[in-house]
Amino acid sequence: xxxxxxxxxxxxxxxxxxxxxxxxxxxxxxxxxxxxxxxxxxxxxxxxxxxxxxxxxxxxxxxxxxxxxxxxxxxxxxxxxxxxxxxxxxxxxxxxxxxxxxxxxxxxxxxxxxxxxxxxxxxxxxxxxxxxxxxxxxxxxxxxxxxxxxxxxxxxxxxxxxxxxxxxxxxxxxxxxxxxxxxxxxxxxxxxxxxxxxxxxxxxxxxxxxxxxxxxxxxxxxxxxxxxxxxxxxxxxxxxxxxxxxxxxxxxxxxxxxxxxxxxxxxxxxxxxxxxxxxxxxxxxxxxxxxxxxxxxxxxxxxxxxxxxxxxxxxxxxxxxxxxxxxxxxxxxxxxxxxxxxxxxxxxxxxxxxxxxxxxxxxxxxxxxxxxxxxxxxxxxxxxxxxxxxxxxxxxxxxxxxxxxxxxxxxxxxxxxxxxxxxxxxxxxxxxxxxxxxxxxxxxxxxxxxxxxxxxxxxxxxxxxxxxxxxxxxxxxxxxxxxxxxxxxxxxxxx
Amino acid sequence: xxxxxxxxxxxxxxxxxxxxxxxxxxxxxxxxxxxxxxxxxxxxxxxxxxxxxxxxxxxxxxxxxxxxxxxxxxxxxxxxxxxxxxxxxxxxxxxxxxxxxxxxxxxxxxxxxxxxxxxxxxxxxxxxxxxxxxxxxxxxxxxxxxxxxxxxxxxxxxxxxxxxxxxxxxxxxxxxxxxxxxxxxxxxxxxxxxxxxxxxxxxxxxxxxxxxxxxxxxxxxxxxxxxxxxxxxxxxxxxxxxxxxxxxxxxxxxxxxxxxxxxxxxxxxxxxxxxxxxxxxxxxxxxxxxxxxxxxxxxxxxxxxxxxxxxxxxxxxxxxxxxxxxxxxxxxxxxxxxxxxxxxxxxxxxxxxxxxxxxxxxxxxxxxxxxxxxxxxxxxxxxxxxxxxxxxxxxxxxxxxxxxxxxxxxxxxxxxxxxxxxxxxxxxxxxxxxxxxxxxxxxxxxxxxxxxxxxxxxxxxxxxxxxxxxxxxxxxxxxxxxxxxxxxxxx
Numbered sequence: 001x002x003x004x005x006x007x008x009x010x011x012x013x014x015x016x017x018x019x020x021x022x023x024x025x026x027x028x029x030x031x032x033x034x035x036x037x038x039x040x041x042x043x044x045x046x047x048x049x050x051x052x053x054x055x056x057x058x059x060x061x062x063x064x065x066x067x068x069x070x071x072x073x074x075x076x077x078x079x080x081x082x083x084x085x086x087x088x089x090x091x092x093x094x095x096x097x098x099x100x101x102x103x104x105x106x107x108x109x110x111x112x113x114x115x116x117x118x119x120x121x122x123x124x125x126x127x128x129x130x131x132x133x134x135x136x137x138x139x140x141x142x143x144x145x146x147x148x149x150x151x152x153x154x155x156x157x158x159x160x161x162x163x164x165x166x167x168x169x170x171x172x173x174x175x176x177x178x179x180x181x182x183x184x185x186x187x188x189x190x191x192x193x194x195x196x197x198x199x200x201x202x203x204x205x206x207x208x209x210x211x212x213x214x215x216x217x218x219x220x221x222x223x224x225x226x227x228x229x230x231x232x233x234x235x236x237x238x239x240x241x242x243x244x245x246x247x248x249x250x251x252x253x254x255x256x257x258x259x260x261x262x263x264x265x266x267x268x269x270x271x272x273x274x275x276x277x278x279x280x281x282x283x284x285x286x287x288x289x290x291x292x293x294x295x296x297x298x299x300x301x302x303x304x305x306x307x308x309x310x311x312x313x314x315x316x317x318x319x320x321x322x323x324x325x326x327x328x329x330x331x332x333x334x335x336x337x338x339x340x341x342x343x344x345x346x347x348x349x350x351x352x353x354x355x356x357x358x359x360x361x362x363x364x365x366x367x368x369x370x371x372x373x374x375x376x377x378x379x380x381x382x383x384x385x386x387x388x389x390x391x392x393x394x395x396x397x398x399x400x401x402x403x404x405x406x407x408x409x410x411x412x413x414x415x416x417x418x419x420x421x422x423x424x425x426x427x428x429x430x431x432x433x434x435x436x437x438x439x440x441x442x443x444x445x446x447x448x449x450x451x452x453x454x455x456x457x458x459x460x461x462x463x464x465x466x467x468x469x470x471x472x473x474x475x476x477x478x479x480x481x482x483x484x485x486x487x488x489x490x491x492x493x494x495x
Numbered sequence: 496x497x498x499x500x501x502x503x504x505x506x507x508x509x510x511x512x513x514x515x516x517x518x519x520x521x522x523x524x525x526x527x528x529x530x531x532x533x534x535x536x537x538x539x540x541x542x543x544x545x546x547x548x549x550x551x552x553x554x555x556x557x558x559x560x561x562x563x564x565x566x567x568x569x570x571x572x573x574x575x576x577x578x579x580x581x582x583x584x585x586x587x588x589x590x591x592x593x594x595x596x597x598x599x600x601x602x603x604x605x606x607x608x609x610x611x612x613x614x615x616x617x618x619x620x621x622x623x624x625x626x627x628x629x630x631x632x633x634x635x636x637x638x639x640x641x642x643x644x645x646x647x648x649x650x651x652x653x654x655x656x657x658x659x660x661x662x663x664x665x666x667x668x669x670x671x672x673x674x675x676x677x678x679x680x681x682x683x684x685x686x687x688x689x690x691x692x693x694x695x696x697x698x699x700x701x702x703x704x705x706x707x708x709x710x711x712x713x714x715x716x717x718x719x720x721x722x723x724x725x726x727x728x729x730x731x732x733x734x735x736x737x738x739x740x741x742x743x744x745x746x747x748x749x750x751x752x753x754x755x756x757x758x759x760x761x762x763x764x765x766x767x768x769x770x771x772x773x774x775x776x777x778x779x780x781x782x783x784x785x786x787x788x789x790x791x792x793x794x795x796x797x798x799x800x801x802x803x804x805x806x807x808x809x810x811x812x813x814x815x816x817x818x819x820x821x822x823x824x825x826x827x828x829x830x831x832x833x834x835x836x837x838x839x840x841x842x843x844x845x846x847x848x849x850x851x852x853x854x855x856x857x858x859x860x861x862x863x864x865x866x867x868x869x870x871x872x873x874x875x876x877x878x879x880x881x882x883x884x885x886x887x888x889x890x891x892x893x894x895x896x897x898x899x900x901x902x903x904x905x906x907x908x909x910x911x912x913x914x915x916x917x918x919x920x921x922x923x924x925x926x927x928x929x930x931x932x933x934x935x936x937x938x939x940x941x942x943x944x945x946x947x948x949x950x951x952x953x954x955x956x957x958x959x960x961x962x963x964x965x966x967x968x969x970x971x972x973x974x975x976x977x978x979x980x981x982x983x984x985x986x
C-alpha cells in the first residue's frame with residue numbers, strides 16, 4: 001500500500017509524464033506551421049508545474065516517498081521550479097528558430113522537451129542511486145534525440161553522435177561507480193549509504209574506487225575538465241534552441257545530483273572528493289578561460305565559458321568541509337547553488353539573443369555576426385551586454401554576486417591554500433573578462449554589416465526583456481535569492 | 496530618501512531614461528533632458544553644503560539600511576571632510592561635460608549623455624559609501640560606462656585603449672575584492688569600513704592587505720610604474736571621457752588610499768611609506784620630464800596628470816596635516832584644472848581634428864578669447880599663485896619640508912618641470928605667427944564653449960583665491976585620520 005504522501009511528492013512528475021504523452025498525441029491533430037496549439041499546451045503544463053513546485057518549495061516540508069526512493073525537499077523543489085521556468089523560457093526563445101529550420105514538422109521539440117524536464121525532475125528528487133540514474137538516462141535520451149532533430153543537417157547529426165557515444169560512456173562510469181558503492185555498502189539508498197560509510201567499517205580503498213567513477217561520471221555531465229571534450233562540439237553543432245535546452249536547465253539537475261550523491265550520500269568521504277573536485281575545477285578554470293579566447297564562434301565560446309563557470313561551481317563545493325569541520329558547509333554549498341541558478345538565468349538570456357538574431361538560413365552564431373548590434377537594436381545589445389558583463393563577474397550584474405559568494409566561502413575557510421585558490425580564481429576571471437568584453441566590443445564599437453533591424457514575435461520580446469532585466473535587477477537586490485539558496489541548503493543538510 | 500541617495504540616484508535615473516527613450520532623430524530633446532538631468536543632479540548636492548557641520552570628523556548625512564542580509568552588506572552612506580567635496584565636484588564636472596558634448600556628439604547622443612549621467616552617479620556612490628562591498632560594486636561598475644564611452648566615441652585606436660583601460664583596472668581591483676572578503680571574514684562577518692578601521696591585524700596581514708589595496712588604487716591613481724594605461728586611454732578617449740577620467744576617476748584611487756589603505760593597515764602604511772614616497776617622487780620628477788617631450792597635446796596633459804597625482808600620493812604618505820590636506824586639495828584642484836585642460840584641447844580638436852602640437856601655432860591670432868582662457872588654465876596647471884593649482888602643491892611641499900627638507904626640496908623642484916612642459920606647449924600651440932591654413936581658418940569659441948570655460952575658470956580662480964571653504968571642511972577629518980594612523984593596530 002503506497003501512502004498518500006508518496007503520491008503528493010511526485011504529483012509534478014506525474015503531470016509532466018501524462019502531459020508529455022498527451023501533447024505528443026494531440027500534436028498529431030495540429031497542422032499549423034508554428035505548432036501554436038502544442039506550444040500553448042506545453043507552456044500551460046509547464047506553468048502549472050512551476051507554480052506547483054514553487055508552492056511545495058515555499059511550504060518548506062520535506063517528504064520522502066515510495067520507501068525512501070524519492071525525496072521532495074526545499075532545495076529540490078526550488079531547483080525543479082527553476083528548471084521548469086528555464087525550459088519554458090527556452091521553448092519561447094526556440095520556437096521561431098525551430099519553425100524556420102523544419103524542426104517543427106512534428107511536435108517533438110515540445111514533447112521531448114517535457115520528457116527531458118521529467119528526467120531532470122527524477123534526477124533532482126531521486127534519493128536512490130538507481131532512481132538518479134534513471135532520471136539521468138531519461139534526460140540524456142531525450143537530449144540525444146533533440147540534438148539530432150535536424151536530421152538532414154550534417155553538423156547536428158555529428159554532434160548528436162558524439163554526444164550519444166560520450167554520454168553513454170559517462171553513464172557507464174556513473175553506473176559502475178554506483179555498483180561499487182552498492183557492493184561496498186550493500187544499499188542503493190542514499191541515506192543508508194551515508195550511514196554505512198559513516199560507520200567507518202567499510203574498507204576505504206573500495207569506497208574510493210567507487211567514488212572515483214562516480215565523480216568522473218558527474219564531471220562528465222557537468223562538463224568539467226578533463227571530461228569536457230563533448231561540450232564545445234555539442235554546443236556548436238546542436239541547433240541553437242537545443243543547445244540552450246542542454247546548456248540551461250540540465251545544469252540545475254546536474255548540480256542537484258552532485259549534492260545528492262557527494263554531500264547527502266558521501267559526506268564522510270568529503271576530504272577525498274574535495275581533492276578530486278580541486279583538480280577538476282582548477283583544470284576547468286584554466287582550459288575554459290584560455291580556450292574561449294581563441295574562439296570565433298559565439299556558441300563555442302559560450303561552451304568554453306560554461307566549462308569555466310562549472311569550475312567555479314566546483315570551487316564552492318570544495319570549501320564546505322575543512323579539516324573535518326562541516327560548519328561552513330551550508331555557506332559553501334549554497335554559494336554553489338546560487339552560482340548555478342544565476343548562471344542558468346544569464347545563459348538563457350544570452351542564448352535568447354543568439355536565437356533572436358538567427359533568421360531563416362542564417363545562424364548568427366559567429367561573433368562577427370553581432371557587429372554593430374547596438375546600432376540595429378539597442379535593446380537586445382543591452383540585454384546581451386548585461387549578460388556578458390554578468391558572466392564576466394562585473395558588478396552590479398548578478399554574476400558578480402555569484403562569484404562573490406563562492407570566493408567568500410573559500411576565504412571564510414581561513415586556510416592559506418583556499419585563499420590562494422581564491423586569488424587564482426580571480427586571476428582566471430580576469431582572463432575571462434577579456435573574451436566577454438570582446439563580444440561587447442563587437443556589438444558596440446564595430447560597424448554593422450547589415451542595416452536590417454531586428455524583429456521578433458511579441459512573446460520572445462517580452463520574455464527576453466524580462467530575462468535581461470532580471471540579470472540586472474537580481475544584481476541590485478541579490479539578497480532574496482541568496483537567502484532562498486541558503487535556507488534550502490541548510491534544510492537539506494539538516495535532514 | 497536621504498540627500499546622498501538623491502545625489503547618487505538622480506543622475507542614474509535620468510541616464511536610464513535617456514537610454515530607454517532617446518533616439519538620434521530627437522537629439523535636441525535628448526540634449527536638453529541630459530542638461531536638465533545634470534543640473535538637477537548638481538542642485539540636489541547643494542543642500543549638502545548647507546547642512547555640512549564643520550569641526551567634526553564623524554560621518555554626516557548617514558543612511559544605513561540592510562542591502563544583502565545574507566552577507567551582512569549594508570546600503571551605508573555618509574560623507575566626512577575627506578569625501579565631501581568630491582560629491583559636489585563630480586556633479587559639477589558632469590554639468591560641464593554635458594554642455595561640452597552638446598554639438599560635438601552627433602552619433603547616439605542619448606547613449607553618450609546617458610553613460611555620463613550614470614557614470615557620475617556611480618562615482619558619487621564610490622565617494623559616499625561606508626560599506627566595503629557597496630564601495631566595490633560602485634568602484635567596478637564605473638568601468639562599464641567608461642569602457643563604452645572610450646570604445647564608441649573614441650579615436651582611431653579606441654578599441655585597444657578601451658580594453659587596456661578595462662583590463663588594467665580590473666586586474667588591480669580583483670585583488671582588492673579578495674582583500675575585502677578577507678576583511679569580512681576576519682572581522683566576523685561585516686563589511687562596515689568603520690569597523691575595519693578598528694580591527695587589530697598583525698604585521699604580515701597588514702602588509703598583504705596594504706598591497707592588495709595598493710594594486711587597485713595605485714593603478715587607478717595612477718602611480719608610477721603602473722601609469723602606462725593612462726596616456727594611451729587619454730589619447731583615444733573622447734574629450735568628455737578624458738575630462739571625467741582625469742577629473743574624477745583618478746581620484747577614486749587616491750580616495751581609496753585614504754579610506755582603506757591608511758586606516759585599515761596603518762602599520763603597513765608607515766612601514767612602506769618610503770616606497771610610496773619614492774614612487775610619488777618618480778611620478779613627479781621623471782614623469783614630468785616625460786611630459787616635456789610629448790608631441791601629442793593629450794598625451795602631454797595625461798603625463799602631467801600622473802605628475803600631479805604624484806603630489807597627491809606624496810602628500811598622503813608623509814603623514815602630517817599639511818601633506819594629507821594638501822593632497823586632498825590637490826585632488827580637487829586637479830579635478831577642475833585637468834578637466835579644463837582636456838576640454839581646451841577638445842575645442843581645438845573639434846576644429847582642426849589633430850592633437851599634434853606641431854599642427855598648431857599662433858592660435859592666439861585667430862582665437863584670442865579662447866587663448867586667454869587657455870593661458871589661465873595653463874598657469875593653473877603650473878601651479879601659479881592665485882589659481883587652484885597653487886594651493887594643493889604648496890601645502891604638500893610645506894608638509895614635505897616639515898617631514899624632511901630634502902624631500903620638500905625634491906618636490907619643489909618638480910614645479911619647475913610642471914611650468915616648463917605646460918608653458919612650452921602653450922608657446923608652441925598658441926603663440927607666434929599663424930602656422931598653417933587650418934589655424935588661419937579657426938573660429939573663436941562659441942557662446943556654449945565660452946560657458947564651459949567660464950564655469951571652470953571661475954571654479955579655478957575661486958579655489959585659488961579663497962581656498963578656506965575647502966580646507967575648513969577637511970581639517971577635522973584629516974586630523975582624526977592622522978591620529979588614527981599614528982596608533983599601531985598590532986596587538
